Each structure stands twice: as C-alpha cells, then as structure tokens.
Amino acid sequence: MYIRLARFLALHARSILVFWVLVVVASALVATTGFGNPLWNRLISDVPQATPSESHTGQKLLESHYTKSYGVLAYVQGVDFRTEFKSAENTAQQLRDLKEQAENHGAQAKTLGDQAKAAGGEAQRLGLEARQAGARGDIAKAGVLAEQAQSAARRAQDLAGQAQSAGGQALVLGNKAKALSQPDWPVARSLHEALAPIEAELKTIPQVKSVAYPFVEYNAMLDPQARELAAKNRQGFVVAVSLDLADGGQPGKYPSEKMLKVVRHTEGILGKVQAAVAKHVPDNAKVAPLRVRITDQDLVNKAGIQTLKEDLVRSESIGIPISFLVMAIVFGGFLAALLPLGSAGVAISMSLTLMLGMTYIFEQQSFAVNVISVLGLGLSIDYGLLIVSRFREELARLKSLPQSEWSPDFSAIKKPKTVARLQHLDPRHLRALEITVATAGRTTFFSALTVAIAASGMLFFRAELLKSLGIAGFSVVLLAMIAAITLVSSLMFLFAAKLERPSILARIPGLRWVVRRAAVDTVALGDGTAMVSSDSLGASPVASRTSLESSLDSGKPTRKSLFDRVAHGVARRPWLSFILSAAVLVAACLPLSYLPLRNSLFDLLPIHNQQRLLYEDLAQEVPRVGLPPLRVVAKDTPPEKLDKWMATHVADLKGVAHVFAANPLGDTKDSAAIVQLETTDPGSRAAEDVVKAVRAQAHDFERFVVGQAANQIDFIDSLVEGLPWVLTVLVAITIFLLFMMSGSVVIPIQALVINTLSLMATLGISTLVFVDGIGVGWLGAKQLPGLESYVIVMLMCFGFGLSMDYELFLLSRMKEVWDETASAKRSVIEGLSRSGRIVTSAATILVFVFLCFVTGNMIVLKQVGFILAVAVAFDATIVRMVLVPSVMALFGRANWWAPGPLRRWHNKVSEKLGHLE
Known part of the structure; x- marks a missing residue:
C-alpha cells in the first residue's frame, strides 16, 4: 500500500x-x-462551562434576558462628591427619621380624631336620651344623662384639640423633610446639569429602556439605590443604560448585527460624558485625572x-x-x-x-x-x-x-x-x-x-x-x-x-x-x-x-x-x-x-487590558454593577419572595458581606439577587465554600447559584x-x-x-x-x-x-x-x-x-x-x-x-x- x-x-x-x-x-x-x-x-471568548450543570442552567436563564435588558456602562472617575455623598447619607437618615415621626404623628392624629368623633357621638346620644327622659317627667334621670352628655362633649373637644396638635406636628415635620430634600449640593447639581442633556439624547433611541446614575435629579442621592451607583471612594459613579436589543422580539445572549449598531450609537453618546462633566463641574471638585470608560458585553468579548x-x-x-x-x-x-x-x-x-x-x-x-x-x-x-x-x-x-x-x-x-x-x-x-x-x-x-x-x-x-x-x-x-x-x-x-x-x-x-x-x-x-x-x-x-x-x-554510528x-x-x-x-x-x-x-474570568485577559482593569475597578468600587461574584437566579419567583429567602437563608452565612435586593429578569416571573462576598477573589476556596453553603439551603422554588466559584465547582x-x-x-x-x-x-x-x-x-x-x-x-x-x-x-x-x-x-x-x-x-x-x-x-x-x-x-x-x-x-x-x-x-x-x-x-x-x- x-x-x-x-x-x-x-x-x-x-x-x-x-x-x-x-x-x-x-x-x-x-x-x-x-x-x-x-x-x-x-x-466567542467566553468562560468555559460544564453543560449541563446548575451554574450553566442558571447562566443560560440570565443570558436569555441579556438582549432584553442589555447593559452599557460608563464609569466616570475624577469628580469628588464625598462631602455631598456623606450629606446625602445623613440627610437620608434624617428624612427616614422625619418620615417615621411624621407617620407616627399622623397616625396619632388619626387615632385621636377617631376617638374625638366617637366621644362626640356619645355626647349626642346621651343628650337625646336626657331630653327623652325629661319629656317622660323623669327629671332625676334626665339630669344624670345631661351631665354625662356634657362630659362626653368636653372629652370630644379635648381629643379633637389633641388630634389637631398631632396633625400640626406632622405638617411641621413634612415641611422640614421637604426643606431637607432640597439640599445645597453644587457638585451634584452641576453633574445633573451636565448629564441631563445626554440622558435626553439617549432616550431618543427607541431601544433605550432606562438611564440610571446618581444624579438623575440633583438630589437623587437621597435614594439608596442611586447611591449604589456611586463609587466607594465617592470620586466616581456609573451611568447605566439598559437597552432592549431583542431583535424581532427574540431575546438571547448576543445582540444581532443590526442591534450592535444601536450599541455603538449608545457608546458614542456616552462618549460625550467626559466633555460635559469637565465643562459643568466646578474646578475644586475635579480630581485628576478625569476620565470616562465604557463597557458592555460585546466590548469585553471583542x-x-x-x-x-x-x-x-x-x-x-x-x-x-x-x-x-x-x-x-x-x-x-x-x-x-x-x-x-x-x-x-x-x-x-x-x-x-x-x-x-x-x-x-x-x-x-x-x-x-x-x-x-x-x-x-x-x-x-x-x-x-x-x-x-x-x-x-x-x-x-x-x-x-x-x-x-x-x-x-x-x-x-x-x-x-x-x-x-x-x-x-x-x-x-x-x-x-x-x-x-x-x-x-x-x-x-x-x-x-x-x-x-x-x-x-x-x-x-x-x-x-x-x-x-x-x-x-x-x-x-x-x-x-x-x-x-x-x-x-x-x-x-x-x-x-x-x-x-x-x-x-x-x-x-x-x-x-x-x-x-x-x-x-x-x-x-x-x-x-x-x-x-x-x-x-x-x-x-x-x-x-x-x-x-x-x-x-549505514545506521551504525561511524563516530562517537x-x-x-x-x-x-x-x-x-x-x-x-x-x-x-x-x-x-x-x-x-x-x-x-x-x-x-x-476557571478564571477577567483574569484571563492581559494585566493591562482596559476592559479587565475597568471590571476590576467596578468590582472593587461599584459592586452593584460590577461582575457579580455570586448570584442567585430564581425561576418563576417574584423578587419579593426571593428577597425574603435570601434574608433568611443567605444573608447570615459565613463569607457573605452583603445581599443586594432582587431584581426581576425582564418582563418574566424570574428574578435574581446579587451576593457580595467578604473575599475579594471570586474564585477562591472561600468563595467556593459560600456557593456550597447557599446550595445546601432548603428552598421551595427552583433556584440556581451562578458565578465564578459556582462555575468552577461544576x-x-x-x-x-x-x-x-x-x-x-x-x-x-x-x-x-x-x-x-x-x-x-x-x-x-x-x-x-x-x-x-x-x-x-x-x-x-x-x-x-x-x-x-x-x-x-x-x-x-x-x-x-x-x-x-x-x-x-x-x-x-x-x-x-x-x-x-x-x-x-x-x-x-x-x-x-x-x-x-x-x-x-x-x-x-x-x-x-x-x-x-x-x-x-x-x-x-x-x-x-x-x-x-x-x-x-x-x-x-x-x-x-x-x-x-x-x-x-x-x-x-x-x-x-x-x-x-x-x-x-x-x-x-x-x-x-x-x-x-x-x-x-x-x-x-x-x-x-x-x-x-
């Protein structure tokens, strides 16, 4: 042959x-x-996964909603709003206290009013009975009833006064809260003025579902969810744009070529953020270097x-x-x-x-x-x-x-x-x-x-x-x-x-x-x-x-x-x-x-790769939008039920630093919650221990634990x-x-x-x-x-x-x-x-x-x-x-x-x- x-x-x-x-x-x-x-x-340049497995199934469930809610992030750094952020935290606490007090006074006013109304009704009833007794000639009984009616009327008047006083106090607290909710934050106001036109331009794109950042309103940092978009060092923040890129109504992992043009357009608009911030923010609030970095899944893949x-x-x-x-x-x-x-x-x-x-x-x-x-x-x-x-x-x-x-x-x-x-x-x-x-x-x-x-x-x-x-x-x-x-x-x-x-x-x-x-x-x-x-x-x-x-x-060596x-x-x-x-x-x-x-994720990219550095910064400074080290995905489960389960079974586990509120996945009944770990290495043994502990918790709904450690184990x-x-x-x-x-x-x-x-x-x-x-x-x-x-x-x-x-x-x-x-x-x-x-x-x-x-x-x-x-x-x-x-x-x-x-x-x-x- x-x-x-x-x-x-x-x-x-x-x-x-x-x-x-x-x-x-x-x-x-x-x-x-x-x-x-x-x-x-x-x-594709993706994380290796075992198929099928719990982490893969959960990840696929998430990916099925990716284009339905495709995120493009701009991370703005170089603006110092530490003082205003601290003020926002304090003011938010004061507003919560005032709200609680106002609600208590309001509830008290309502209770007193109800009691006054009841006492007035009692006085009227007793007065009527007194008149009826007098008509019958029962003078003694009529006198007693009349005295009781007068006493009930005095009590009704006294309760009405207390109710009015409590209502007034609630109004005073409300006015105080209104004044507190309009703080003097020049940096926040300038950032709002800088980003509002960009937000408006982004919303002209039909596929844009929402635009979120801590300065949607100049006082938006009073909202804890808005503060989660601010960096821990209070010198940076995230502008998060959510896009619906499900071309033809079919969601999936990757946008189509047509929808990628929408992503590029969005990235282009976000590219204007740096110039706008540099123009509007006071010089004394700028921390060199002022820069804006943009990321999304397609950029990471590329x-x-x-x-x-x-x-x-x-x-x-x-x-x-x-x-x-x-x-x-x-x-x-x-x-x-x-x-x-x-x-x-x-x-x-x-x-x-x-x-x-x-x-x-x-x-x-x-x-x-x-x-x-x-x-x-x-x-x-x-x-x-x-x-x-x-x-x-x-x-x-x-x-x-x-x-x-x-x-x-x-x-x-x-x-x-x-x-x-x-x-x-x-x-x-x-x-x-x-x-x-x-x-x-x-x-x-x-x-x-x-x-x-x-x-x-x-x-x-x-x-x-x-x-x-x-x-x-x-x-x-x-x-x-x-x-x-x-x-x-x-x-x-x-x-x-x-x-x-x-x-x-x-x-x-x-x-x-x-x-x-x-x-x-x-x-x-x-x-x-x-x-x-x-x-x-x-x-x-x-x-x-x-x-x-x-x-x-001829194969024998002819020399040594x-x-x-x-x-x-x-x-x-x-x-x-x-x-x-x-x-x-x-x-x-x-x-x-x-x-x-x-099974590394961004660690696979070169040390100086910009997308890797950006995600490392986000994971460190803005964990709410960074790559989640661990996520619990629940199928056919509303966020409220998942939140309750996470608070009961996950929040107190060893190695868990914080549990974020669950969010719905698109317009479905599915939901997902992010877990922040105490360890900074999402693929460490400590992270694996948390995954195993979460998976061991009893549950009465279909849930999947995903993340680097979960994928690594599987x-x-x-x-x-x-x-x-x-x-x-x-x-x-x-x-x-x-x-x-x-x-x-x-x-x-x-x-x-x-x-x-x-x-x-x-x-x-x-x-x-x-x-x-x-x-x-x-x-x-x-x-x-x-x-x-x-x-x-x-x-x-x-x-x-x-x-x-x-x-x-x-x-x-x-x-x-x-x-x-x-x-x-x-x-x-x-x-x-x-x-x-x-x-x-x-x-x-x-x-x-x-x-x-x-x-x-x-x-x-x-x-x-x-x-x-x-x-x-x-x-x-x-x-x-x-x-x-x-x-x-x-x-x-x-x-x-x-x-x-x-x-x-x-x-x-x-x-x-x-x-x-």
Whole structure:
C-alpha cells in the first residue's frame, strides 16, 4: 500500500502540488471572508462551562434576558462628591427619621380624631336620651344623662384639640423633610446639569429602556439605590443604560448585527460624558485625572478575541522564523527547511475552514484558533522533519550502493503505461521516496493517529470548550499528517536533486561546520523510522534484504556521537541512570500536593487590558454593577419572595458581606439577587465554600447559584466525571498501538507508567512557576492563585499524545534492532543512538513553537505554551534519552515478552501488514 502511494505521489507530484495550493488558497479565503461572516466574527471568548450543570442552567436563564435588558456602562472617575455623598447619607437618615415621626404623628392624629368623633357621638346620644327622659317627667334621670352628655362633649373637644396638635406636628415635620430634600449640593447639581442633556439624547433611541446614575435629579442621592451607583471612594459613579436589543422580539445572549449598531450609537453618546462633566463641574471638585470608560458585553468579548488575534500574530511571527532557522541548521539547508512549512499551511488553513463550518453547529471558542495554529505548525514541522530526514538519508545511502541492489521492482504492475511512466523517473529518487513513505510515512501515520485519538479524548467531557479544542486538535493533527505524507513527499521528489546539493549555509564560515555536521548526522544516525519488514519495500527479495541490511549497517554510528555516548552510558549503568532520572521526575512532582485549579474570568485577559482593569475597578468600587461574584437566579419567583429567602437563608452565612435586593429578569416571573462576598477573589476556596453553603439551603422554588466559584465547582466536577472515559481511551491507545509495534505487553505498561510520571512532573514544574511564582516574571506574567483546569486536560490529552509520538520514534528503532539481533542491550544502545537526533531535533523545534505562546498576553496561552514546552522538553530528554532506555536495559529480554496466544496473533497480523502490496 505504501509503495503504491509513493509511486502515485511520484507520478503526480506536480498535480498534487497544484491541488494543495488551490486548497490552501480556497481555505484561507473561506476562513478569512466566511462569505460575508469571517471566522473571527463567529467565535466567542467566553468562560468555559460544564453543560449541563446548575451554574450553566442558571447562566443560560440570565443570558436569555441579556438582549432584553442589555447593559452599557460608563464609569466616570475624577469628580469628588464625598462631602455631598456623606450629606446625602445623613440627610437620608434624617428624612427616614422625619418620615417615621411624621407617620407616627399622623397616625396619632388619626387615632385621636377617631376617638374625638366617637366621644362626640356619645355626647349626642346621651343628650337625646336626657331630653327623652325629661319629656317622660323623669327629671332625676334626665339630669344624670345631661351631665354625662356634657362630659362626653368636653372629652370630644379635648381629643379633637389633641388630634389637631398631632396633625400640626406632622405638617411641621413634612415641611422640614421637604426643606431637607432640597439640599445645597453644587457638585451634584452641576453633574445633573451636565448629564441631563445626554440622558435626553439617549432616550431618543427607541431601544433605550432606562438611564440610571446618581444624579438623575440633583438630589437623587437621597435614594439608596442611586447611591449604589456611586463609587466607594465617592470620586466616581456609573451611568447605566439598559437597552432592549431583542431583535424581532427574540431575546438571547448576543445582540444581532443590526442591534450592535444601536450599541455603538449608545457608546458614542456616552462618549460625550467626559466633555460635559469637565465643562459643568466646578474646578475644586475635579480630581485628576478625569476620565470616562465604557463597557458592555460585546466590548469585553471583542477585547478577548483581539488579544487572541494579537497573540496569534505574535507567536506565528516569532515561531515560524525561529523554527525555519532551527530546521535549516538541522537539515543543513534552506530548501529542506521550507518543505514542512508547506504542510503547516495546509493543516492550519483547512482546520480553520472546518472550524468555520463547526460554528454553525455549536459555539466555538476563539482560543481554539491559537491551538490549531500552534499544533498545526509544530506537528507539521515534526512530521516534515521525520520524512525529509529519511528521504535525504535514503538518497545518500542509495547513491553509495550499486543500482542492482536497490532497483525498483515493477513486476506487480499490470498496466504497461504506468510501468513506462515510472521507468522515465529517476530510479534512485523513486526508490528513496518508496522507502521513505513505507518507513517514515508509516511512522507519521501511526504517530498522528495516536495524537489525534488522544486529542479526541476531550470529546468525552461535557464542557463545550473542551469539545471545541478536541475537534480542533483532532482535525489539525490528521491534516498535518496527510499534508506531510502527500505534499511534503511530492515536493521532496520534485526537488530531490536540489536537496542533495550543498547548502548555501555551508559557505558561511560560522555555520560551515554545523551544517556539514548536520548533513553527516542525517545519514550516520538515521531517523528512527524503520517500522516495516524488508518484504514490504517493493523490491526484489534479494535486493530488498540487501537494501535493509545496508540500511542497518549505514545506521551504525561511524563516530562517537553525543547520542551514542549517552546510549552506551545508560546501558552500562542502567540502575544509576534509572534512579537519577526517576528522582528528578519525582522531585518535580512534589508541588502537586497543593495544586489549585481555577476557571478564571477577567483574569484571563492581559494585566493591562482596559476592559479587565475597568471590571476590576467596578468590582472593587461599584459592586452593584460590577461582575457579580455570586448570584442567585430564581425561576418563576417574584423578587419579593426571593428577597425574603435570601434574608433568611443567605444573608447570615459565613463569607457573605452583603445581599443586594432582587431584581426581576425582564418582563418574566424570574428574578435574581446579587451576593457580595467578604473575599475579594471570586474564585477562591472561600468563595467556593459560600456557593456550597447557599446550595445546601432548603428552598421551595427552583433556584440556581451562578458565578465564578459556582462555575468552577461544576466545571471541575464535570472533569472528574469524564476522566474515567478519557483515561480508558488513552490506556487503550497505548496498549494497542505499542503492542502492535512491539509485540510486547510489558512495553505498553512501562510507557503508561513513565508517561504518567512525566506529565505529573510537568504539572509540578508549572505549579512551581505559575502558582508559587518562581520565575513567572520571566514569562511576562504574575503569580496566579491556580492553574486553569482545562489547561490540565489539554496537557493530559495533547501532552500524552506527543509523549506517545516520541515513544513510537524511539521504540521503532529498538524494535528493528531487536528483530535483527535478538540482543536486548544492543537494541537499547543502537535504538537510542539512531533515534536520538531525530527526537531531539523534533522536540527542540516543538519547544520553540510552544514557547512562542508564552510571548502572548493572554495568561491561558502562556500556561498552555509553557506546560506543553516543559512536557516536550522532559519527554525528549530525561524520559526518552535516559529513563526509558534505562528501564528497558534493566528489563532486558523481558521487555519483549507476551503470552503465547497474543504473541502468535501479533505475528500473524504483522505478517499480513508486512506484505502490504
């Protein structure tokens, strides 16, 4: 199969090149234009959530009302109204007291009046009875009744006087309250005069539902709800505009394109606030600097996407040149270094087009674009390095042999025209391509399949972010493999003659020795890709065996290279090598004892991002309108009922600082209440404890607790839930693929244990850097309260896949030597010696590519780049160069053991795979 593929590529090399060029151009155009709706416009930059979960359900309930009540905020800073705010608080208290007193006097007046009325009625009744008694001649009784009537009349008159006095006092208190409610507040009055015209202009927009700020009237600060819009330092305030952007009456999370124009118009009007305030406010009330910052959900989303765009451009602009230079040195020339970049273009552009199509199925995170970019570039270079190195090795080896030993065998081809066309090709170039595709191509196929299946493990988690990343990783890895095997192979065949020529770098004095040595090492050390039997290479039986033996002989080190010395050293002292390498990894795992996981919100944005700074200021100064650390959403529950429940069950909980009054959600029966926490970190353990306590409270209505801590708890719970499935996939991949390669049941178990230890060591180092802050400043970041939980999942899937990638590179050479010599020690020494250079070169380039992520501003990209770079560095050095060879040296022949039935089944399958023609 591989030989037929190689011949097809050779016969149609130019057509394949044209095809891929057209595919890349078309994919790039589709992704960048999207037929009027480009990819970046369809992506979101949102908080990762577990679906379904309590926090997600509650958040969706809130989001269903977002466009129905879309908020645009302007935060005005630089106006000092501390004196007037304090006066407002005092005056409001006095007004409350006066109101209470007036109400008491009014109630007293009413009571006394009622009593006076009753006494007057009694007097009239007694008077009537007295007259009736006199008419009957009962003078004595008439006299008594008359005296009682007079007494009742006097009491009625006295009560009426008291009632009039109480009413008068209530009137006096009312007049006093009226006077107090018209304070002399020059700053507040000036702010009202400044903002009233802007408020009027905002209300000309049909979608504006309300405009709120502390100076809607100059004395509006007497209202406690208005005071909640003022900053705690009393030198700033918020202008909150509520818009109904439910286009066509359909509410949702994001405004339509048409409604976004309304948002921009609103933002433009609010942009006039600074000039108006500067004009009207007295100079003695201005606190430099006077500034107005505007925010809304769309601006925050755009800020995240813009940061990711900038990070992508920065990482690619650094990563591509550095990778190209490293490859030029590794390959010993510019042309060979350019070939893998072509496959990177294919993988990245097609994956982005696929992602554009996926946005029409479910929401795609903008973060996935950066993952596609770095994996597409890194793995394309990885696979390209593997294939180009093998091709150049075969060109050099075949050149030194008589053609009779390697001449291609076309006897199995039935079409004479095809044979004639193949015979017109350069036989050495064709044979080199056949061997390359059958060896390096096959290794690339299995390696990519391993990484892709590992990446697909993310699909077992409930979070849409992880599904998005899993699809992105799966697609870009497979496309990188397809492009490497087809495009790179075609380009190699077209430019085979030029690839053999001395590089222009060899003319540069400083690089002459390095390039010359790289060219020699390419042939001397091999590339660790021989994975098929000699019969599968498509030559005659005798020539095939000779070819493979010659290849093995040429693979033996002709001089003591670094990897040769390392291999002999490890084989000579396996226990010492094992103890030292394992000790390093175990020591690196120690920080994991306190690894905290997070799901950050605005912390993901760069430290100096204006939207992040604005929301941090709002959370600190105006918590009423800032991003709520915790919110209780009640379905089909009026605000009054929710308020009563919050006062009874939530207000007195440990860690709760304040409970704000509940608000209705649009025109529905749903409501929501904001809870302010004592901790300033909404994702801390203390915040999580409050969430758990609130959720534990009894309730007789449907309610949801949302917020960063709530989402964090639910997200991590979803990871724990999906973890067994992912581990099952990873374990199954390891056991099956390594067993198929090695025929051993011991080697897969070794790989599982060692890869797990390597990944844990990577997490330990990352915890030491990001959480403990050791060296984090060198990464352009600051100490963090924890690692992002989904970054751990990326390490588990992508990192494990890359580890298996290098395991295949190393094991393939060891297996080849074991099959030829049956010497466990020699398989370790020669396997490591031959694969060391290719593993180290590929890892070096991948580390550079991953570290380019660290140059970005988005903190999650820094974490991803650093963690994957450390994982690859650990894996390619301590693990593959020392730990794995030492373990295999200690196990000896036991490495290759398998139960009889399994061994016979493996031999049967391998025999079939060995005759792929």
